[in-house]
Amino acid sequence: MEFxxxxxxxxxxxxxxxxxxxxxxxxxxxAWKPLLRIIQSRRERFENEWGSIEKTKRDVATxxxxxxTHLQKIEEEARAKMQEALQEGRRVARExxxxxxxxxxxxFEKAKTNLEIEVQKARISLRHEIxxxxxxxxxxxxxEKLDTAKQEKKALEILQELxxxx
Amino acid sequence: MNAADxxxxxxxxxxxxxxxxxxxxxxxxxxxxxxxxKSPMVHFLxxxxxxxxxxxxxxxxxxxxxxxxxxxxxxxxxxxxxxEIIVEGIEAFVTGILGPxxxxxxxxxxxxxxxxxxxxxxxxxxxxxxPTSAWSTxxxxxxxxTVYVQWVxxxxxxxxxxxxxxxxxxxxxxxxxLVPLMLxxxxxxxxxxxxxxxxxxxxxxxSSEDKLLYKFAxxxxxxRGLPFAFQxxxxxxxxxxxxxxxxxxxxxxxxxxxxxxxxxxxxxxxETAQETPH
Numbered sequence: 001m002e003f004x005x006x007x008x009x010x011x012x013x014x015x016x017x018x019x020x021x022x023x024x025x026x027x028x029x030x031a032w033k034p035l036l037r038i039i040q041s042r043r044e045r046f047e048n049e050w051g052s053i054e055k056t057k058r059d060v061a062t063x064x065x066x067x068x069t070h071l072q073k074i075e076e077e078a079r080a081k082m083q084e085a086l087q088e089g090r091r092v093a094r095e096x097x098x099x100x101x102x103x104x105x106x107x108f109e110k111a112k113t114n115l116e117i118e119v120q121k122a123r124i125s126l127r128h129e130i131x132x133x134x135x136x137x138x139x140x141x142x143x144e145k146l147d148t149a150k151q152e153k154k155a156l157e158i159l160q161e162l163x164x165x166x
Numbered sequence: 167m168n169a170a171d172x173x174x175x176x177x178x179x180x181x182x183x184x185x186x187x188x189x190x191x192x193x194x195x196x197x198x199x200x201x202x203x204k205s206p207m208v209h210f211l212x213x214x215x216x217x218x219x220x221x222x223x224x225x226x227x228x229x230x231x232x233x234x235x236x237x238x239x240x241x242x243x244x245x246x247x248x249x250e251i252i253v254e255g256i257e258a259f260v261t262g263i264l265g266p267x268x269x270x271x272x273x274x275x276x277x278x279x280x281x282x283x284x285x286x287x288x289x290x291x292x293x294x295x296x297p298t299s300a301w302s303t304x305x306x307x308x309x310x311x312t313v314y315v316q317w318v319x320x321x322x323x324x325x326x327x328x329x330x331x332x333x334x335x336x337x338x339x340x341x342x343x344l345v346p347l348m349l350x351x352x353x354x355x356x357x358x359x360x361x362x363x364x365x366x367x368x369x370x371x372x373s374s375e376d377k378l379l380y381k382f383a384x385x386x387x388x389x390r391g392l393p394f395a396f397q398x399x400x401x402x403x404x405x406x407x408x409x410x411x412x413x414x415x416x417x418x419x420x421x422x423x424x425x426x427x428x429x430x431x432x433x434x435x436x437e438t439a440q441e442t443p444h
Contacts, residue, residue: 007301015217016306023224024277031231032273035253038238 133162190376191383193219193295216297223284223297227277252280256416263420264427271423274314279416282307282368286408289376290401296408299373301365308365311419312357319426332356364418371411375404 137158141151192200195215198208211218234249242250256276260268282298289296297303320328334341334348382400385393 008305009302012214012216012300012302013306013309015214016220016303017310019217019221019224020277020281020306020310023228023281024274027228027231027277028273031228031235031249032253032276034235034238035231035249036257036269036272038235039250039254039257042240 283412304365304369308361
C-alpha cells in the first residue's frame with residue numbers, strides 16, 4: 001500500500017485526467033475530424049479523377065483503334081483504285097497498240113493495192129507503147145521498100161531499141 | 167563539452183543532495199529549485215513537475231493539430247503534412263484491426279498515442295523530463311483508456327447485454343451459479359488488471375529509460391571518453407523504446423476495443439491478439 005501511496009498522487013492523476021480529456025475533446029472536434037475529413041475527401045477526389053483518367057485513356061484507345069481501321073480501309077481503297085487505274089491504263093495502251101497495228105496494216109494494204117494499181121497502169125501504158133511502137137515500126141517498114149536484109153536489120157534495131165527501153 | 171561539465175556536475179550533485187536519491191537527469195524545474203530553494207513558486211512547480219511537462223506536450227499537440235486542421239489545403243504543407251501523416255497512419259492501423267467501423271475511435275487512440283509518444287521522448291531533451299516516468303501520469307492514461315473501452319462496450323451492446331457479458335453470458339443453472347464468480351473475474355480483469363498492466367508497463371519502461379540515461383550521464387561526468395559512446399547508444403535505445411511503448415499502449419487499447427466490440431470482428435481481434443505477446 002505504501003508503494004501505491006508513494007507513487008500515485010491522486011491530485012496529479014485527477015489533473016492529468018481532466019487535462020487530457022479537455023485536450024482530447026477539443027482535438028476530436030476541431031482537429032481529428034477535420035483532418036480525417038480532408039484526407040477522406042482527398043482520397044475520394046483522387047479516386048474519381050483516377051477513374052476519369054482511366055476512362056479517357058480507354059476512350060482514346062478506342063478512338064485510336066477506330067482511326068487505324070479507318071486508315072487501313074482508306075489505304076485499301078486507294079490501293080484498289082490504283083490497281084484499277086493501272087489496269088485501265090494497260091487496257092488503253094493495249095487498245096492503242098492494237099489500233100495502231102491495225103491502222104498500219106491498213107495503210108500497208110492500201111499502199112500495196114496502190115502499188116499494184118500503179119504496176120497495172122504501167123503495164124497497160126507499156127503495152128500501149130509497145131503497140132504504138134510496133135505500129136510505128138510497121139509503118140516504117142511499110143513506108144520503106146521491102147528489103148529483106150534491110151528489113152531484118154531494121155527490125156533488129158527496133159527490137160534492140162525496145163529492149164533498151166524496157 | 168568542457169564548458170557544460172560544471173553545470174552538469176552541479177546538477178548531479180544537486181540531484182544527489184535531494185532527500186530521496188534522484189534517479190533522473192535534472193530538468194529545468196530541479197535547476198530552479200537548486201537556484202531558488204525558498205521560492206514558493208518554484209516549490210509549486212516542483213510539486214506539479216509532471217503536470218507542467220504534460221501540459222507542455224498537450225499545448226504543443228493542441229497548437230500544431232489545430233493549426234494543421236485550420237489550413238485545410240488540398241496540397242498539405244508543413245504542419246498540416248505532419249499531422250496528416252500521423253492521422254492517416256493511425257487511421258490505417260486502427261481500421262486494420264477494428265475494420266471500417268473503427269474510424270470513430272481514431273481520434274481517441276490517435277491523441278493517446280501522440281501524447282504518450284511525445285511525453286516519452288521529452289525526457290531525451292536536455293532540461294526536460296518524461297512525465298510518463300511517473301505512475302500518476304500513466305495510471306491516469308490507463309484509466310481513461312479503460313473507461314473508454316468499457317464505454318464503447320456499453321454503447322455497442324447496450325447496458326443489459328454489457329452486464330450479461332460481464333456475468334459470462336450465463337446459460338442454464340450452472341451458468342447462473344457461476345455468475346458471481348464470473349462477475350468478480352471479469353470486473354477485476356477489466357477494471358483492475360487492464361489499467362494496472364497498461365500503466366505499470368509504460369511507467370516502468372519510461373522510468374527505467376530515464377534511469378538509464380541518468381546513469382550514463384553520471385558515468386560521463388565521472389569518466390571521460392568511452393561512456394560517451396554508451397550514452398549515444400542509450401539515447402538510440404531510448405528513442406526506439408519510447409516509440410515501442412507508445413505503440414504498445416495504442417495497440418493494446420485498440421485490441422481491447424476490438425475484443426469488446428460485437429462479434430463480427432472477433433476473428434480479426436483474435437488474430438491480432440495472438441500476434442502481440444506483450
